[in-house]
Amino acid sequence: MVWFSEVEYLRGFAALAVIAVHVSMNFTRIPGVNLLALVNVVVYVLAHFAVPVFIFISGWVLAARYSGAYSLPDFYSRRARTILLPYLFFTALYLLVTVEGMIGFAGVPTPERVVEALLIGNAAYHLWFFVLIIQLYLLFPLIARGYDRFDRGGAALFLLLALLFVQILWNVGAHLTGAFVGPEWYTVLIRLFPSHLFYFVLGIYVARHTDRCRSALRSFSPAGVLAAAGAGAVLLGGMWAASVLHYGSFSGSSLAVFCIYRILEPFYYVPVIAALVLAAWRLDGGGGRTAGASRSFGEHSYGIYLVHPLVIAAAAAAWFSLTGLSWADRTTYPVIFLAAAAASYGAVRGASGVPYAGYLVGESRVRRG
Incomplete structure (x- = not known):
């Protein structure tokens, strides 16, 4: 297999964004709506790439x-x-240990709770990703075979546009179903593979046409790519900040806002992916400690994804105990973010040297796909 140097950098960027999402989401613990809450709403929304x-x-x-x-x-x-x-x-671990806000013991789960957690991925707020990726892994041979048929017929771009349209309809429909039938329906629908299928097939397209995609991206002005990503950030971030300010909370925003967001989000995420690839090229070309640290963070990103909620919760408990501050204080967010990124990386890198522990934090998969 030909390895792509961009991959580890992209994984590192995504892992940092995941930590940003799960630190900033605690804006819901801030009484009322103030500037700190609005800033974290914007970070929360934009880091969802x-x-x-x-x-x-x-x-x-x-x-x-x-x-x-x-x-x-x-x-x-x-x-x-x-x-x-x-x-x-980690499903077993997070069923026993709560990581909502601060760390604590959740008690012994019932068999029904265990089954629900495994099927829905809700033992902790980040495990839903595994339900999604397992489906895509199971379906990959069929998806790739279907893609290749379109590609041989010269219709790969048509397929991507069709999947973009289907994905948007699916995600908007998930919100509508959740609003009118019941929120549990949204929980299930948003975890099914059509909700992210476009991004998966976009990756297949890039793998099949890597040189063409690299040449096309190099033909674009970096300033133009950044402007496109920035415009999406301003639009989505501003929309959600205005909505929270108007309705008084994130969850209280109207159904129309959630649906518009689902329509617009791919047009923000795709330029962000392009911008991150440009950043990866710049780091890889420059070399040095920054490139090495970024690449190492990406190589350990799978384990970081698994353990970071524990680190966030433990860091928050220690920070609040030592300082008397809370999620309502602005210093808390950058401190917890930096602590979570550093400690998660350190824990996973340390675990990778322990016999068999690497299998639990995903280190056996590095450079294997």
Whole structure:
């Protein structure tokens, strides 16, 4: 398999964005709506490019590794080794340990709660990603085969546009169903693979046409790519800040705001992916400690994703105890973010040197896809 140097940098950027999402989401604990709450609303919304980037990378790496003839049993056994053991272990852990706001013991779960957590991925707020990626792994051979048929017919871009349209309809429909039928329907629908299928197939497209995509991106002005990503950030961030200011809370915003957001989000995420690739090229070309640290952070991003809620919750408990501050204080957010990024990386890198522990934090998958 040809390895793409951009991948580890992109994983690192996405992991930092995930931490930003899960630190900033505590704006809901701020009484009322003030400037601190609005700033964190914007960070929370804009950093949501993380999961689309991870999904995009998954499609890219899998399509590069598995093209032409390959063994399906080998494919599924590799995917099971890299995803199922960490998912089962951390589901069990997060069923016992609560990480909402601060760390604590959640009690012994009932069998019904265990089944729900495994099926929905709600043992903790970040595990839903595993439910989604497992579906895409299971369906990858069919998805790739279908994509290749369109690609051979010269209709790959048509397929991408069609999937973009379907994904938008699916996600808007998930919000509408949740509003009129019940929120549990939204919880299920947003975890099903059509909600992120466009990003996955976009990764497959890039794997099949890597040189063409690199040439096309290099033909664009970096300032233009950044302007497109920035315009999306201003539009989405400003829309949500205005909505929270008007309605008094994030959850209280109207259904129309959620639906408009779902329509617009891909047009922000795609330029962000392009901007992140440009940043990866710049880092990789410059070399030095910054590039090495960024690449190492990306190589450990899978484990960082798994453990960071524990670190955020523990860091918050220690910070509040030592300083007397809370989530309503502006100093809390950058401190917890930096602590979570550094401690998560340190914990995962340390665990990777322990026999068999690497399988639990995903280190056995580095450079394997």
